[in-house]
Amino acid sequence: MRSNRVTAADIARATGLSRATVGFVLNNTPGQTISEATRQRVLRVAKDLGYHPHPAARTLARGRSNIVVLLLPDWPLGYSLGRNLDEASQALDAHGLTLITQTIRPRTSAHPLWEAVLPDVVMGLLAFPAEEVRRMRAAGVRAVIPDGSDGQFRVDQLTFTDGPAMQVEHLLTRGAQRLVWAQPGDPRLASLAQERYATARRRAEELGHTLETVIVGTDRPMTEPLVVPRAGERVGVAAFDDEMAARVVGSAVRAGIAVPDQLAVIGHDDTPIAALFVPALTTVRIDVSGLGKLMAALAVHSVLGNPMPAVGPEARAQLIVRESS
């Protein structure tokens, strides 16, 4: 049962020093004065022995795991977010924190991750249900972001709401007489889709238009057009994302409907498919440069109590006009 793991005690033994001194050197403990000779000796022996501090022991002693868990929804996450995660991971690492991401799928994860690793912070892109926040806290998680408290930062609001309004504006600029929203049938996307739809609809109504809805199922054959313009009518379709847009455009092209003259379509997310498609899809790119850094800063702030830097994600929706509108 005895493991062959090298512990700080082994180093103490090998150097003839106490565990405490070894600890001070290894942690660069402030407020301690260690002679350079001793310091070097400890570091040398630690290296020779191949010492690795035991994370669990450290966590226990410090009362902090230095782990940050980021819970991601089961969405098709764009390229931009991927880069932001890298950014966040790097920024956290610089403070000795480790980022662990987990994708939350509907009926998966019997045992929540935060009970298995006890992170200092659990972050998410959407607000957590109050009940879940309570459970995390009860399990010992110190900070939950966002935690639903008043005035709290909500990533989703910054990130995902400008786009649909831009879609609607763009379609009207292009002379659309009828507006249709292409909604995904996938229930996993329901909540996000609702938010986007609401934004699009609000903007449409502000501009004196109504917004019809068509549900785009995944199983439906592509041979049948999803949206059919009446004779001489210009229809504009705002799609939940590029895949929905591709389905609308694809089915229209096959049915001989002229895109974009009869049917103008705009997608969302600027996924690779948008640029590749024939005709290339007009879309909205959400650029959240700085989101990763902001998330990292929030986490560092709540763990180490660092002052919150005035970073902010510059979430901006950008119109990418191509051939489908």
Place this chain on the structure above:
Amino acid sequence: MRSNRVTAADIARATGLSRATVGFVLNNTPGQTISEATRQRVLRVAKDLGYHPHPAARTLARGRSNIVVLLLPDWPLGYSLGRNLDEASQALDAHGLTLITQTIRPRTSAHPLWEAVLPDVVMGLLAFPAEEVRRMRAAGVRAVIPDGSDGQFRVDQLTFTDGPAMQVEHLLTRGAQRLVWAQPGDPRLASLAQERYATARRRAEELGHTLETVIVGTDRPMTEPLVVPRAGERVGVAAFDDEMAARVVGSAVRAGIAVPDQLAVIGHDDTPIAALFVPALTTVRIDVSGLGKLMAALAVHSVLGNPMPAVGPEARAQLIVRESS
């Protein structure tokens, strides 16, 4: 600094029992007989107090973290793999193990995850470099799968090699006179692409053909055809993946090249884009049913010493013929 965390000692105090007894009840320790009354009392109090065992303390005491880390390459991972991960996660959970996945991106991750959480097992889809295996072991990771030892299971071999051979065979069946391989320019995909290419080339040569290569850059404008058939010639393109296929097909269509008559293209992975594209892309679907269960079984085996069940991933490449070939 006193934390308000509820510990087993609190339960002992509240029930008037010893920490040991409390521990036996909470862990269902085998070989211990606890009176039903005591057991109920402990469980009741634990619940009332909102007791949550401290994972780090548990890990320290047991010498095992019950965490399994799965390192994923930065590939576009298919739908199938996503489901397999769920499957693996569930299966591990049933044994009290927690799965943490991390995507390894080139120059990310300054501090390796396995040093921050000290998993019992680190798994990967590809063989790890020997040096890395050594480092993991040195950090205290008990098992690495695959670890490069002789006869070891290698997921990648099972998963990713049949497809390219099928692509080549299919194109020849379709009457291709010249064979071209569409290679991604993205360096992240280089190693995987090399493997696929080698397989395709081998098969082509076995069948008495040569395999040219065209590199598909992401930045290249879609207005210029990537592959141009000579007059009266039938060219077959085997693409690394569906995105490459889409680029080849898209640029050809815009240039007025007839697909599939002059240029037949087949992709790989059966990503959503393949079905959506106009013309719909012929592709290869890799189905690895059971992979998740196998990974879980391997991990459970190496952590708990359970006998290895005779599960195996039934990795099979399946041809999905659509319009592009």
Place this chain on the structure above:
DNA sequence: CAGATTTGATCCCATTGCGGC
């Protein structure tokens, strides 16, 4: 004297307050 119950004592390993030389 069993057998059923329960407990004291140690260990896991790093961190850190207090104190000694």
Place this chain on the structure above:
DNA sequence: AGCCGCAATGGGATCAAATCT
């Protein structure tokens, strides 16, 4: 003042042994 050691702490797992029927 400069260097360093003792000992307690964090929370749970577990073995040997005591106590109760």
